Amino acid sequence: MWDTPHPQYIWLDGKITPWEQATMHVTHGHIFAHSIFEGIRAYWNPQREKLYIFRLHAHLERLYRSIKIMRMETPFSLEDLVRASVEIAGANTYREDIYVFPTLFFAPTTFLSKMVGPAHTYINTFPNASQLSRPTGVKACISSWTRITDNMLPARVKCWANYRNSAIAWTDATLSGYDEAIMMNTRGKVCEGPGACVMMIQDGVLVTPPVTSDILVSVTRNTILQIGREVLGIPVVERDIDRTELYTAEEAFFCGTGAEVKPIASIDHHLIGNGEIGPITQKFRKTYHDLIRGIDDRYPEWRTLV
Template sequence: MITGRFAYFRGEIVPVEQAQVPIMTHALNYGTGCFEGIRAHWNENQQQLFLFRAPEHFDRLAASAHILMMRMPHTTVQLCELTAELLRRNEHMHDAYIRPLMYKSSPIIGVRLHDLEDDFAMFTAPFGAYVEIEGAARIRTSSWRRVEDTATPARAKITGSYVNAALAKTEAMLDGYDEALMLSENGHVAEGSAENLFAVIGGKLVTPSVTDNVLAGITRATLLQLAADLIGIPTVERSIDRTELYIADEVFLCGTGAQVVPVGEIDRRQIGTGGAG
């Protein structure tokens, strides 16, 4: 991925090649950081970028940081202004991705969260499709289970916990699928490797509850609101069994990075018509 020319690092906007962390950085060694992924959509007619729900993303970053005993250095309003300035400096005239990151920056060996320094960084990059497919995605149930809140909080976007997602994603792709379907430890549907999941079941739009160890996605919340307010389809947040998806009318994945990805096949079973609903 080619980043923009500038990044925000240690309190200032600097050339991206200067935004480097030492090899002993705590977060690099132990995964003690958290992040967000925010999209900016380029409008060719208006010749400008439109950020997708940036305040909500920064609020969630603050919540993740709090779980890791870190304090955000800026308010949500300040972070939105900083994001706009960084995008201007990088002169993106295309869809872009913004990655803000809070991390434990102390050069210390030892596993802990307390008595460590924190730091904030942010970069931007051109960004197209996260799940590169033609038509609908083929997914498989992963042998890897979704992390539990009692082990690594799934509601926080913790850098270290994305090894869980990487294991599932690589397993699925090396087996010839586009994405992974992850279950919780109790066997209920959780999400994709890094996307929330929805299914149309019995005329209702159903998605796993946040208590099933899913990320409380910003796109997920947006789709629930749009379904209720604009489309008028009933929405339900509840536990979903794996086999319910096999007989669902539609299934799709969603996320700020992934946007909306239709699912046409799960575990070699066609879903609905096999295409986008």
């Protein structure tokens, strides 16, 4: 099907375009379904004048799990992509916070009936400032859209196709006047946000859904759980959460590479605590802030120097 002779013209972005000119940049041409990726942040430390990629190895380990589940083949090892990420971030001489986006995609000749085989790889980088010190929490709703499930479109794979499910929920939420959505899974339990995991504080305990609840197995989630256990000495529990438990949580926040630690002020118009950023959330934010930039020297293995 894909290797049949091509027509002379193709319609592209509203124009009848000669086939040969209907090209797209590598970062856009394949995003219809098959690409997998990682969104990784690198943080600039102005005092040391150094750029640190945060949790690069953990992200690439997840990328290689996605590669396996997707039956992709790549000639590059994880260490090759570590070196390449450092190289491309360095080549662009950034002196600010950035994103690093490694992406793999099947050649366009790979058809649905046998989506197996070699994948192309690119690593894109672009500036993106941290929002960690935003002064207020966000207004969230429980989405009427259900999160995809593991035997449907595995959320465990960081695949662009999954983000249709995210976009439909998040767009509905913002059009209804909320900032964020929280999705439930097919079992009717709290799952995750469209681009972040969900955490709540209840009786002083940090509670979050388990990795078998159709969430992306988030690097930041693991980081926050480790910070809770090892740095802040806060008890941590991974268990199912009911929707109404969120309404009465003492504190709640999203966490993710993009979201960082994003406090939640209200859910379905129920104020979380008094609607202000809670004291435990604030401790997580401060600790996370200092660790990502290397202000706090602990966990050096989390920061890869560019």
